Amino acid sequence: MQALLRDLRFDGRAAGKLKAGSGVIALRHSPIMKRVAGTLIAGVMMAATAWPQDLPPGVLLLSRAKNQAKEELRRLENISCLETVQREYQPAKGDMRPLDTIRLEVLFDGHDEFFASPGGRKFSEQNPIRFAGSGVLGNGVFGGYLSDILLNESISNEYRGEEEIGGRHVARYDYRLPLMWSKNTVQTPEGSGTVGLHGSYWVDPQTYDVVLLEVVADDIPPTLPITEMTASIDYARTRLAGDLVVLLPDSAEFRIAKFSGETSHNRMEFTHCRVFSAESTLSFGADSAEQTPRFGVSSVDDTLRTLPAGLRITVKLRNGISGDSAVGALIDGAVDGNVTVKHKVVIATGSRVLGRIRRLERYSDPFPYFVVALEFTEAELHGIRYRFYADPVNVEHIAGVEDLLSIPHATETRGLMGSGSSITSKSDTMWLPDLPGVTTFFFKGRTLDLPQGFRTTWKTRPLKQ
Numbered sequence: 300m301q302a303l304l305r306d307l308r309f310d311g312r313a314a315g316k317l318k319a320g321s322g323v324i325a326l327r328h329s330p331i332m333k334r335v336a337g338t339l340i341a342g343v344m345m346a347a348t349a350w351p352q353d354l355p356p357g358v359l360l361l362s363r364a365k366n367q368a369k370e371e372l373r374r375l376e377n378i379s380c381l382e383t384v385q386r387e388y389q390p391a392k393g394d395m396r397p398l399d400t401i402r403l404e405v406l407f408d409g410h411d412e413f414f415a416s417p418g419g420r421k422f423s424e425q426n427p428i429r430f431a432g433s434g435v436l437g438n439g440v441f442g443g444y445l446s447d448i449l450l451n452e453s454i455s456n457e458y459r460g461e462e463e464i465g466g467r468h469v470a471r472y473d474y475r476l477p478l479m480w481s482k483n484t485v486q487t488p489e490g491s492g493t494v495g496l497h498g499s500y501w502v503d504p505q506t507y508d509v510v511l512l513e514v515v516a517d518d519i520p521p522t523l524p525i526t527e528m529t530a531s532i533d534y535a536r537t538r539l540a541g542d543l544v545v546l547l548p549d550s551a552e553f554r555i556a557k558f559s560g561e562t563s564h565n566r567m568e569f570t571h572c573r574v575f576s577a578e579s580t581l582s583f584g585a586d587s588a589e590q591t592p593r594f595g596v597s598s599v600d601d602t603l604r605t606l607p608a609g610l611r612i613t614v615k616l617r618n619g620i621s622g623d624s625a626v627g628a629l630i631d632g633a634v635d636g637n638v639t640v641k642h643k644v645v646i647a648t649g650s651r652v653l654g655r656i657r658r659l660e661r662y663s664d665p666f667p668y669f670v671v672a673l674e675f676t677e678a679e680l681h682g683i684r685y686r687f688y689a690d691p692v693n694v695e696h697i698a699g700v701e702d703l704l705s706i707p708h709a710t711e712t713r714g715l716m717g718s719g720s721s722i723t724s725k726s727d728t729m730w731l732p733d734l735p736g737v738t739t740f741f742f743k744g745r746t747l748d749l750p751q752g753f754r755t756t757w758k759t760r761p762l763k764q
Contacts, residue, residue: 376406378406385397386565453477494520510535547572571736605685
């Protein structure tokens with residue numbers, strides 16, 4: 300109940316308005332409301348205590364989701380991830396085409412995002428575009444938007460009921476952040492400006508986790524020469540070092556359209572997340588021109604080494620995976636076959652490889668199938684931990700496993716002058732992008748069964764390119 304009252308609190312800056320029966324929770328700024336704040340607080344406390352069943356739908360869930368987000372963002376301050384950005388560009392006249400792929404280390408300190416080169420220890424608060432040199436590179440998706448929207452008292456929220464996403468029943472909320480309360484700044488080479496935000500987010504009513512967040516910019520100022528900016532972020536539970544389980548961004552998309560007709564699209568994936576120990580401190584060098592944060596030497600990942608590039612490694616599962624397995628659950632693998640270099644064994648068969656279930660989505664239309672992604676993050680050789688940074692080469696094609704998925708659909712073509720019509724059968728081919736340390740595939744069927752011993756093959760790559 301205390302958490303609920305915090306979400307409905309009144310103070311000198313804002314007064315909360317709860318519209319019974321509508322599911323709308325808004326914060327109104329009004330000097331008149333300040334004079335009746337104490338009375339309204341008492342009224343809300345009595346109503347919430349005596350008749351909790353009369354609260355609009357979604358109010359208690361929203362309060363719990365906000366508290367959950369606050370705790371998860373606090374944990375995020377000790378974690379960095381490898382961010383892979385696949386950039387696309389569409390000129391004013393032409394089609395969307397691939398531009399490049401950029402990889403960065405990213406972390407969030409509770410207020411801002413910081414970036415470094417892959418595997419680097421020196422993080423900078425400068426815009427990540429400096430790593431690319433040109434084009435558009437979106438930021439804020441690692442922790443900024445979740446903090447700005449879930450923890451912002453100036454946001455208005457409206458409960459929209461339950462929906463299904465990837466086989467999960469989730470609750471949807473629409474939100475709006477007016478320009479006057481927004482601190483979201485968009486920067487482009489042609490200009491910058493602060494924008495308002497609106498969109499939706501979806502909450503799992505069982506875990507109170509935000510599973511999807513969508514962002515749309517509005518009230519775009521004249522100083523910012525864009526017509527549209529949107530972002531969407533998928534979240535998933537991830538088990539990291541020890542028993543630490545955190546909610547992390549899994550993937551995201553960022554799109555911006557300019558007055559010139561040009562459009563830029565970023566597809567972002569977050570892998571190889573690292574945990575820093577509680578003793579590590581984030582400090583800023585007083586004599587640093589960039590004021591870059593540095594982690595202390597007590598980081599638990601200081602022991603994590605990198606495997607040589609070019610090694611071909613086959614990994615088999617020690618335990619099976621079913622459709623009831625949870626996203627983020629640990630997976631345990633073993634190297635299947637000695638890995639040799641110049642006839643010398645460098646990785647012995649049976650060496651342990653650890654990872655997690657990255658995606659496990661169930662679909663029934665137009666036929667039953669699953670989308671599965673397995674992420675391996677580290678290997679253990681002779682008691683020494685190595686970062687498992689490798690490209691997927693092959694996945695064992697047991698019954699049900701498919702690299703591509705053909706989705707059939709029919710179109711009707713009408714003839715001229717009443718000559719009838721014909722039905723044409725076509726199909727769309729679905730494919731999934733590959734990421735370092737991640738293999739993604741389809742599994743056709745109503746039930747998922749990846750047995751013990753299921754094999755995937757990898758080729759290690761240099762961390763810095």
